[in-house]
Amino acid sequence: MVKGLAHVGNFIIAIALIVVSIYPVAWLIVVSLQSDSSAYQSPTNWIFVPQFGTYGKLFADPSFLASLANSVQLAVIATALCVLFGAMGGYALSRYKVPGATGLTFMFALSRLVPTFAIVVPTFYIYRQLNLLDTMAGLVLALVAFQVPLSALIMYRIFGGIPQSLDEAARIDGAGFLRILWQVILPVARPGLAASAVVTFVLIWNEFLFVLVLAGNQVVTIPVTIAGFQTDKQVLWSSIAATSVISLIPILLLIAFAQRHLLSGLGMGAVRE
Structure with a gap:
């Protein structure tokens, strides 16, 4: 009896969590298929005739297409660089006696506690001196520098769960650092790479x-475009x-593509050799 009630309670809680998670996305889809006048209604009108005019206007707008392409x-370039540098840094920290490794990993973790607004203004002045403002290269450099510590921490944990005997066997065969990393360790750590890439x-x-x-100004992305739809008049x-619905599609595609590795990747590194 008690177990039955526990199962029913868990089921109810799971359904409630699913509804709470799905509701904002459902609301976005419903509002996106309504006219501007209907979208202002409160409470939201859930029974309506879908209209795709808003999507047509967006895809006919060159500025929106440019922001989507940007x-x-x-995201693709910066993510690839973060995963690359994070994998190399995490492997070095997990396999070699790096001086100050403990302090370095602590600083990586501490950097995640620093809010973006605390460093964006100094970065702005540095970029102005280097003529990197409003350039794709400048944005990639800034975001990689800000996000690569997280990628390195994830990969450090992942590599920590991979037996070092694999490295030793490859080293006996004459393999060097890069060959061991690329041909031996990374294929084993593929789920961890997927998790790092998605995050x-x-x-x-x-x-x-x-x-x-x-x-x-010149380099505009989707989040900035969304903010531009809110003006002082409307x-x-x-x-x-x-x-917002369009911006969810690349993330959903990436998660669907990496789903096979994602769950196992998030659990890698939990057990050390």
């Missing part, structure tokens, strides 16, 4: 403040919702 380019991609894709301060809820 977001994809920025980093989502953070970079949703980055707003760095783009707003360091670019925002808030274009249908455009905000439609752009």
Whole structure:
């Protein structure tokens, strides 16, 4: 009897969590398929005739297409660099006696506690001196520098769960650092790489403040575009919702593509040799 009630309670809690998680996405989709006048209604009208005019306007707008292309380019390049540097840094910290390794990993973790607004203004002045403002290269450099410590920490934990006997066997065969990393360790750590890539991609894709301060004129991304739909005269809820729905698609595709490795990757490194 008690176990039955526990199962029913767990089921109810699971359903409640699913509803709470799905409701904001469902609301975005519903509002994006309504006209601007209907989108302002409160409470939200859930029974309506879908209208795709907002999506048509967005995809016919060259500035929106440019911001979408900028977001994809920025996220793909910065994520690839973060995973690359994070893998190399995490492997070095997990396999070699690096002087001050403990303090270095602590600083990596501490850097995640620093809010973006605390470093974006000094970065702005540095970029102004280097003529890197409003450039894709400047944004990539800033976001990689800000996100690579997280990637390194994830990969450090992942590599810590991979037996070092694999390295020793490859080293006996004459393999060097890079060959061991690329041909032996990374294939084993593929789930961890997927987890690191997904987390980093989502953070970079949703980055707003760095783009707003360091670019925002020529290099505009989706989060900045969404903010532009809110003016002092009106808030274009249908455009905000439609752009938000479109911005979810790359993340969903990435998660679907990496799903096979994602769950196992998040659990790697829990047990050390």
